[in-house]
Amino acid sequence: ETGVTQSPTHLIKTRGQQVTLRCSSQSGHNTVSWYQQALGQGPQFIFQYYREEENGRGNFPPRFSGLQFPNYSSELNVNALELDDSALYLCAGGGSGANVLTFGAGSRLTVL
Amino acid sequence: GIQVEQSPPDLILQEGANSTLRCNFSDSVNNLQWFHQNPWGQLINLFYIPSGTKQNGRLSATTVATERYSLLYISSSQTTDSGVYFCAVGVQGGSEKLVFGKGTKLTVNP
Numbered sequence: 001e002t003g004v005t006q007s008p009t010h011l012i013k014t015r016g017q018q019v020t021l022r023c024s025s026q027s028g029h030n031t032v033s034w035y036q037q038a039l040g041q042g043p044q045f046i047f048q049y050y051r052e053e054e055n056g057r058g059n060f061p062p063r064f065s066g067l068q069f070p071n072y073s074s075e076l077n078v079n080a081l082e083l084d085d086s087a088l089y090l091c092a093g094g095g096s097g098a099n100v101l102t103f104g105a106g107s108r109l110t111v112l
Numbered sequence: 113g114i115q116v117e118q119s120p121p122d123l124i125l126q127e128g129a130n131s132t133l134r135c136n137f138s139d140s141v142n143n144l145q146w147f148h149q150n151p152w153g154q155l156i157n158l159f160y161i162p163s164g165t166k167q168n169g170r171l172s173a174t175t176v177a178t179e180r181y182s183l184l185y186i187s188s189s190q191t192t193d194s195g196v197y198f199c200a201v202g203v204q205g206g207s208e209k210l211v212f213g214k215g216t217k218l219t220v221n222p
Contacts, residue, residue: 033209042116042198042212043155056209088153100145101210103155 004029004093004104012110018079021089021107025072029093031055032074033101034066037088049074078109086111114139118199118213125189125220133184133216135199143202144175145210146184150195158184158197189220 003026013019025032031050035043045058049068063079072093078085088108092101115138125131137144146158159166163177170189175182186193196217200210 035212037153040214042200042214043210045209045211048209058209090153090155092155100157100160102157103147106153108153 004091004102006089006091006104006107008107009105010108010110012112013081014112015081015083017081017111018077019081019109021076021078021091021109023074023076023091023093023104025074025091025093025102028095029072029102031094032068032072033092033094034074034076035090035092036060037090037106038084039087043090046076081111083111085109114141114201114203114211116199116201116211116213118197118216120216121214122217123219125218127189127191127220127222129189129220130185130187131189131218133186133197133199133218135182135184135201135213137180137182137199137201139180139203140177141180141201141203143208143210144182145200146173146182147198147200148193148195149198149215155198186218189218191220191222194218194220 005024033048034046037043047057052068067075088106090106091104117136144162147155159173165174170187172185196215198215200212
């Protein structure tokens with residue numbers, strides 16, 4: 001148990017659909033980051049939220065968007081799904097001034 | 113942007129053997145972490161080590177920041193050590209964007 005919970009664990013979508021992935025973090029994690037991990041690769045930074053505002057973004061198109069809520073939960077939304085969006089999506093919580101990220105177990109998305 | 117290279121990409125050991133995993137990075141960093149990803153995808157932080165040496169049981173890590181590399185040592189390996197080991201670096205420090213290497217896949221056979 002890491003203190004970061006993600007749902008759903010697995011899901012299958014078809015090309016063009018939209019998906020929402022959820023993350024629940026423990027209190028004290030006032031930053032939340034999302035990473036995409038393609039098969040056989042290291043995780044890639046999508047974006048980070050701090051105090052409900054986007055606070056840094058990686059090289060991902062605008063159809064990847066997010067929300068952070070006051071109760072330490074967060075969402076990752078992906079519109080117009082493409083086959084290459086198939087990946088493990090990881091959420092990570094971090095505290096202000098903390099150096100270590102705590103990752104959830106991930107949501108595995110398959111796009112057909 | 114900063115580049116992170118890990119070696120070897122794959123490593124197969126017999127239980128009880130020792131191993132060294134290497135991470136090279138292309139620029140100065142304020143944040144370096146080693147992670148273990150188990151077969152179910154869970155990433156577990158092993159060390160936060162932007163410089164110096166740390167030990168935790170059978171695992172230890174050393175980062176030589178001036179030469180831009182870090183080493184992860186696993187001694188007396190066990191089958192439960194199997195998985196992928198990632199090195200991740202950040203340039204700002206704190207819980208900010210991390211750039212991950214491609215990982216070293218470790219298989220420990222009984």
